[in-house]
Amino acid sequence: MERRASPPGRRGHSSGRAGRTGTPSFNATAHTKAAKVFDRTSILMNLYSRANEQDPMTNKSRPKVVIVGAGFGGLTAARRIARLPVQVTVVDRKNHHTFQPLLYQVATAGLSPGEIAAPIRWILRSHSNVEVLLEEVVDFNLEQKKVITKEQVLEYDFLIIASGATHAYFGHDEWEPLAPGLKTIEDALEIRRRVLLAFELAERQNEPQNDHQNKTAGGQTGLPLQFAVIGGGPTGVELAGTLAEIAHHAMNHEFRNIDPRQTRILLIEGGPRVLAAYSEELSRKAEDQLRRLGVEVRTSHMVTRIEPGAVWVGDEKIAAPVILWAAGVAASPLGRKLGVPIDRAGRVLVQPDLSIPGHPKVFVIGDLAALNDENGKMLPGVAPVAIQQGDWVADTIARDLENQPRRNFRYHDKGSLATIGRAAAVAQFGKFELSGYLAWLAWLFIHILFLIGFRNRLIVMIQWAWSYLTYERGARLITGSDELLGWPQPQGNGGATGVSPVHPGADARLSASTSDAAAVTVTPPPH
Ligand SMILES: Cc1cc2nc3c(=O)[nH]c(=O)nc-3n(C[C@H](O)[C@H](O)[C@H](O)COP(=O)(O)OP(=O)(O)OC[C@H]3O[C@@H](n4cnc5c(N)ncnc54)[C@H](O)[C@@H]3O)c2cc1C
Numbered sequence: 001m002e003r004r005a006s007p008p009g010r011r012g013h014s015s016g017r018a019g020r021t022g023t024p025s026f027n028a029t030a031h032t033k034a035a036k037v038f039d040r041t042s043i044l045m046n047l048y049s050r051a052n053e054q055d056p057m058t059n060k061s062r063p064k065v066v067i068v069g070a071g072f073g074g075l076t077a078a079r080r081i082a083r084l085p086v087q088v089t090v091v092d093r094k095n096h097h098t099f100q101p102l103l104y105q106v107a108t109a110g111l112s113p114g115e116i117a118a119p120i121r122w123i124l125r126s127h128s129n130v131e132v133l134l135e136e137v138v139d140f141n142l143e144q145k146k147v148i149t150k151e152q153v154l155e156y157d158f159l160i161i162a163s164g165a166t167h168a169y170f171g172h173d174e175w176e177p178l179a180p181g182l183k184t185i186e187d188a189l190e191i192r193r194r195v196l197l198a199f200e201l202a203e204r205q206n207e208p209q210n211d212h213q214n215k216t217a218g219g220q221t222g223l224p225l226q227f228a229v230i231g232g233g234p235t236g237v238e239l240a241g242t243l244a245e246i247a248h249h250a251m252n253h254e255f256r257n258i259d260p261r262q263t264r265i266l267l268i269e270g271g272p273r274v275l276a277a278y279s280e281e282l283s284r285k286a287e288d289q290l291r292r293l294g295v296e297v298r299t300s301h302m303v304t305r306i307e308p309g310a311v312w313v314g315d316e317k318i319a320a321p322v323i324l325w326a327a328g329v330a331a332s333p334l335g336r337k338l339g340v341p342i343d344r345a346g347r348v349l350v351q352p353d354l355s356i357p358g359h360p361k362v363f364v365i366g367d368l369a370a371l372n373d374e375n376g377k378m379l380p381g382v383a384p385v386a387i388q389q390g391d392w393v394a395d396t397i398a399r400d401l402e403n404q405p406r407r408n409f410r411y412h413d414k415g416s417l418a419t420i421g422r423a424a425a426v427a428q429f430g431k432f433e434l435s436g437y438l439a440w441l442a443w444l445f446i447h448i449l450f451l452i453g454f455r456n457r458l459i460v461m462i463q464w465a466w467s468y469l470t471y472e473r474g475a476r477l478i479t480g481s482d483e484l485l486g487w488p489q490p491q492g493n494g495g496a497t498g499v500s501p502v503h504p505g506a507d508a509r510l511s512a513s514t515s516d517a518a519a520v521t522v523t524p525p526p527h
Contacts, residue, residue: 062087062129065397066147066156068137068334070097070120072383073366074162076390082127084398089154091147093136095119098185099451101383102460104235106188108242109196109473113185115459118452137163139337142359158361158397161334161348162390165367165381168330168345175306178485179323182235189479194322195243196478198225199251199260201321201487206257225263228311228320230303231327232269233276234418237286239324240267241421244294249471266320268313269299270327275418275426277380282426285435289424303327309486321487329381331368338362343370352408354393363396365389371409379411383450388412417443422468 063086067074070092078090096117105111121132135149140159147154167181180190202225225247229240247263254260267274267290273283274290274297287297298313305312310319331346340356341349347370350356354363354371366386371379379385392409399406415429417439425439434442444464451457467473 063157063401064089064155065158065160066091066154067160067162068092068147069162069164069332069366070094070123070132071100071162071164071366071386073164073386073390074160075120075123076387077160077162077365077394078124078130078390079127080391080394081397082124082130084394084401086129086158086397086401088127088130089133089156090120090124090130091133091135091137091149091154092120093134094184095121095134096185097123097452100183101447102451103182103185103188104238104242106185106475107182107191107195107239108246109192109476110242110467111460111463112475113189115456115463116451117185118456123452137334140334142338142362145361156361158363158400160363160365160390160393161338161368162364162366162386163332163334163368164386165329165331166333167325168328169325170328172306175325178306178308179230179311179325181325181329182239183329191239191324192475193478193480194484195227195246196476197482197484198227198321198487199255199258200478201484202258203255208257225258225260226266226318226320227263227322227324228266228268228318229324229326230268230311231325232267232271232274232297232299233326236267236269236324236326237274237290238419238421239326240265240295241290241293241419241424244290245422245471246473248294250473252471265295266318267295267297268301268303268311269297270302272300274299277416278418278426278428279433282428282433282435286418286420286426289420289426289436293421293424307486321484329367335364335368338364345370353396353406354389354409355396361400363393365393373411380416382416384414385411417446419443 065081065086065088067078067081067088067090070078070090074090074092075097078088081088096119099116102111102116106113106116124130124132133149133154135151137147137149139148140146141148145156145159147156147159165183167176167183169175180187180194182188182191227243227247229236229243244265247260247265251260273280273287275283275286278286287299290297301313303311303313304315306323309321310317311323312318329345331342331348333346335342335346335348338348338356340358343349348356348364348368350364350369350371352371353360354365354369356362356364366389367381369379369389373379388411389409396406398404415427415432417425417427419425419440423437423440425435425443427434427439427442448457448461448464451460463474
């Protein structure tokens with residue numbers, strides 16, 4: 001393993017820390033002595049780790065497998081490959097694996113982050129041939145079989161890249177701070193902060209001593225508080241449905257100056273229906289369930305502009321202090337670093353065995369991979385695809401080690417489920433369809449089953465049972481800043497609705513597409 005010098009001031013690996021200057025109590029001689037001791041230690045450590053990399057039976061050094069990303073795909077691969085006579089290094093820029101399907105619960109204060117995430121190191125603790133590194137991968141040198149992180153260079157014999165997907169704002173990155181998407185724990189906490197803060201600010205603005213004109217954001221005398229969710233795929237639908245539950249039930253009787261039940265929740269979708277990946281019948285049922293929960297659904301409506309505190313749908317400007325983005329995802333930028341063909345969304349066009357063209361020992365899996373099924377349909381960006389591909393690559397590596405022929409990947413679609421809110425969901429298992437309470441129970445059961453860690457499963461089950469009975473949402477904490485971007489200013493300071501001026505250049509047309517992270521039919525920019 002080749003170490004790279006850490007940039008000055010970075011969290012230090014060996015060379016960075018030893019090379020740092022300017023510490024007043026650390027003179028030159030001490031520095032040299034320390035460096036020598038350090039060098040000896042690292043040589044010993046190197047020898048130790050080399051010894052560990054030897055196969056005890058053959059005394060040959062074991063093949064090195066590097067896995068980038070410990071999401072659904074990477075983690076599945078790591079657990080299976082750990083059973084082979086190889087040395088595995090799992091690199092992730094986070095120290096935890098996130099169970100993304102439950103992120104919306106953190107964003108809407110139903111669960112705490114620790115209940116849907118687990119440390120990667122802990123998950124892989126029982127595999128002594130697996131090393132976990134908290135590092136961000138920035139590049140690859142495929143000719144020399146090297147992975148380049150911000151801190152070091154890792155050598156590999158087999159490489160698996162499973163770095164997932166990220167938000168896509170269709171060329172309007174300036175919208176990101178105005179309308180956050182939901183992909184990480186940090187995103188979920190930011191959404192939670194904005195949602196809960198909006199209620200608090202509305203309550204404050206509507207205090208009796210404030211003059212009548214200021215009451216623009218909520219309450220009996222002002223405009224209702226409005227939330228806009230852009231994108232009617234699974235993530236947009238579950239966010240809108242759960243926001244409605246919070247506003248219309250969870251906070252009842254807690255405020256004195258506003259009535260949270262007056263809150264408007266808008267779901268804006270550019271296509272003709274929500275949950276477009278499901279049958280038309282299920283889409284219609286999902287829309288009905290959303291309406292029953294109090295969500296205003298606008299399909300075939302294009303978002304044309306976003307500015308602080310407002311979203312434009314065509315020529316209509318809708319004031320919304322909280323705007324959430326669930327309209328598009330793009331593949332991790334690491335795909336572009338491989339120098340092999342990618343699709344318009346940045347996904348790597350993999351071979352049928354999941355390797356990349358010209359590099360049979362480099363595999364790309366999960367949301368970063370683009371592969372058609374046997375009917376020529378692109379595999380969706382969902383957890384089961386990533387999990388099955390992680391499994392498949394492990395099997396392929398085992399076959400390579402035994403000089404067995406490789407097999408082409410085949411996805412077994414066991415069905416899909418989307419939750420909408422309390423006791424509301426849709427499910428499609430082949431030709432068999434389900435909606436409402438039963439679909440919701442199936443969704444609940446499957447998601448609890450797949451959560452990592454017995455403790456997490458138990459806690460989430462108890463939390464859900466409790467909030468089902470009481471409507472309570474136990475993680476209603478506002479952390480971080482107490483300012484809300486685009487919060488309407490008192491009249492006289494900011495125009496008719498008090499919303500900040502139009503964002504320059506934010507005028508291109510955007511389809512609030514049905515595809516979001518869970519459907520992950522990534523929508524390319526509309527040009
Ligand atoms: C809000 C939301 C809800 C969803 N709901 C569902 C659902 O209900 N059902 C379903 O099947 N699917 C759902 N999905 C989709 C599902 O989560 C993804 O398809 C799945 O996570 C893809 O797995 P992956 O291994 O490809 O990537 P991920 O699970 O995203 O893992 C990628 C990993 O790579 C790491 N990483 C990224 N870049 C780097 C880098 N440069 N260096 C080091 N590490 C890096 C990340 O930290 C992460 O740990 C949802 C997704 C989201 C965002």
